Amino acid sequence: MTTATHPTTRSVAVIGAGLAGTGAALALTRAGFRVDLYSDRTREALRDDVPATGTAILFGASRTADAEIIADRYADNPAAHFSAGAAGLAGDSSNSSDSTGVASFPASYTYEAQSVDARLRADDRLAAFLDLADTTGNRFLVDPVTPDSLDTIAGTHDLTLVATGKAGLADAFATDTDRTPYTGPQRHLLTVTATGLPSDHVFTGRTGGTQSDRLTDTDGNPANNSLLSLHEEGEVFAGPYLHKDGLASWVLLAWAKPGTATEQAFHSTSDAASALQTLKDLHHREFPDIADDIDRLQPVESDPHSWLKGAVTPRVRRPVGETASGHLVAALGDTAIAVDPIAGQGAQLGDRQVAALTAGLTAAASDGKEWDATLLTDLFERHWEDHGRAGVAVTSLFLGDPLYAEVAGAFFGNAGADPAYATGLFNLFSEPAPAITLRTAADVARYVDAFRKVTA
Structure with a gap:
């Protein structure tokens, strides 16, 4: 992978050095932007002194987005x-x-x-980011970020991405109640x-x-x-x-x-x-x-x-917030869309958002467009329609939401006798979009027809 350059290099601050944060820092560096990555822990502590906050399993299709961020080492x-x-x-x-x-x-x-252990994946991204630091001037800063310091950081960068997970600085972003399916775990x-x-x-x-x-x-x-x-x-x-x-x-x-x-x-x-x-x-x-x-x-x-x-309280947040002084900040990863891990969507949504966001920001910069609230909202809306909505829907299905009672019954009731139902069920981990419209046993029967040839 090569590092691009822009005539006028824009600056990005990424707050949080988990999987989404390190992925964004690396991808945006390779896209040619100047990036400061902030963490409350050293690289060694991130790898060895904390638990993995999720399994970070990539089910099939999302591995394409992951490969756009970093070459597959495994x-x-x-x-x-x-x-x-x-x-x-x-x-x-x-x-x-x-x-x-x-x-x-x-x-x-x-x-x-x-x-692969999420701590190892994040460390791979951080290592690649640090390897480029000497030639890009990008920085890894071990400095806990507070709402006050976030205000300062956002005022000195063209874009600030918040990837600190489900708590803390996530409060900078209002909950989207229309898209958030539950009020508690x-x-x-x-x-x-x-x-x-x-x-x-x-x-x-x-x-x-x-x-x-x-x-x-x-x-x-x-x-x-x-x-x-x-x-x-x-x-x-x-x-x-x-x-x-x-x-x-x-x-x-x-x-x-x-x-x-x-x-x-x-x-x-x-x-x-x-x-x-x-x-x-x-x-x-x-x-x-x-x-x-x-x-x-x-x-x-x-x-x-x-x-x-x-x-985990599943939650979808508004993609753009403001600091005390009115500087824009954008939500990334679990800060943007937090899902229960039962359907394995968290890391996959993060990878897909990072890949699409990097492409969108690069295109806007090449066209001389501002990285403003309208652009950031538009990019998130595309992510929501392409992946986020489906990730939330399939999570609700596997949580046994009453909306999917007939759907779950059809899958589990038929999978023992019909391999197409079994393969179709597990395919939702990789490609969850069908969960948006599955509501009845008849819907499921039509959906699994596509898997009959591969299970014959």
């Missing part, structure tokens, strides 16, 4: 990929071949998902990264066969697989995961519905070991078909931050 690492899944529904033996009481079905993907979260199983492990209790009988993608190639497990009080995702220290590992990401015993169990965790044990106990209680496999997992001893608990 394409040849099998520990970072999966392209099949095995779903399980607790308390229903209708599709179970044994007495576990777990209905299950495999799903072949039409794409390859890439699963819909799930409580518990996640932990663990080692002990190879990335190509076969969960024979769910898939049948032996360890040599791997699931396949839609081209018939043997594939690493993920797990999606649903029970009355929540959900669990498990998948191969490349840990920040280069370890082939597995990530467990679990959700608990508010007010349940599972939520209380999540609250009681205090470290990686207790988080992992809580999820092992949950599997023995709800998913005995894979519990013995999960028991083989162990905490990453070198990483005390390999776990996280909390809750």
Whole structure:
């Protein structure tokens, strides 16, 4: 990738050095702009002293946007990929071949998902940004930004992007109540990264066969697989995961519905070991078909931050705000659109916004146009129509929103007998746009027809 130049270089401040912030800083640097990247932590602390705030899994289509930001360093690492899944529904033996009481079905993907620790992805971007600093004059500034200092920063840059996540400086942007589907968290979260199983492990209790009988993608190639497990009080995702220290590992990401015993169990965790044990106990209680496999997992001893608990209030914010002195600031990543991670849309939306924003700002600068509120709003509206709206919709579907009750019933009720339903369901992680219009079982039937050839 090369770095462009502009006759009159415009300046950009990026606040926040997470995945979206470092991605924007790198992409805008390569587009030829002068960039100052602000962080409240050093590079080493960002990588080693904080938990990953999400799995940052890229499901298929979003990898194109990611490649526009940074070259893919992990394409040849099998520990970072999966392209099949095995779903399980607790308390229903209708599709179970044994007495576990777990209905299950495999799903072949039409794409390859890439699963890399968000801390490693962000560090890759920061490293590339720093490598260009000597020739661009761009800066990485370890300086916590307050509302007052944000005002000063915005007054000395042509554009200031706020990518600090879901709290703090996000208050500079009003909530878009028309696009925000909920007023509070819909799930409580518990996640932990663990080692002990190879990335190509076969969960024979769910898939049948032996360890040599791997699931396949839609081209018939043997594939690493993920797990999606649903029970009355929540959900669990498990998948191969490349840990920040280069370890082939597995990530467990679990959700608990508010007010349940599972939520209380999540609250009681205090470290990686207790988080992992809580999820092992949950599997023995709800998913005995894979519990013995999960028991083989162990905490990453070198990483005390390999776990996280909390809750997300899904929220869409207005894309442009003002500081106390009236300087414009623009929202980026989770600051702009915060979604529950249940459908894996957060990192994907961030990558897509960064790629499109960089292209839009570059085009405007080349045409001599101002980076004003109108332009920034227009660029966000395009992002919303192209990706944001769909990301919010598919998240609501997987959260079990009543709007999608018939849709969910159609997918899960038919996937065990018809592979097209299974593949179509998991394709929504990669290409969520159909979720905008899916409302009935008939809608789902028409949608999955497109997957019959690839699952035949």
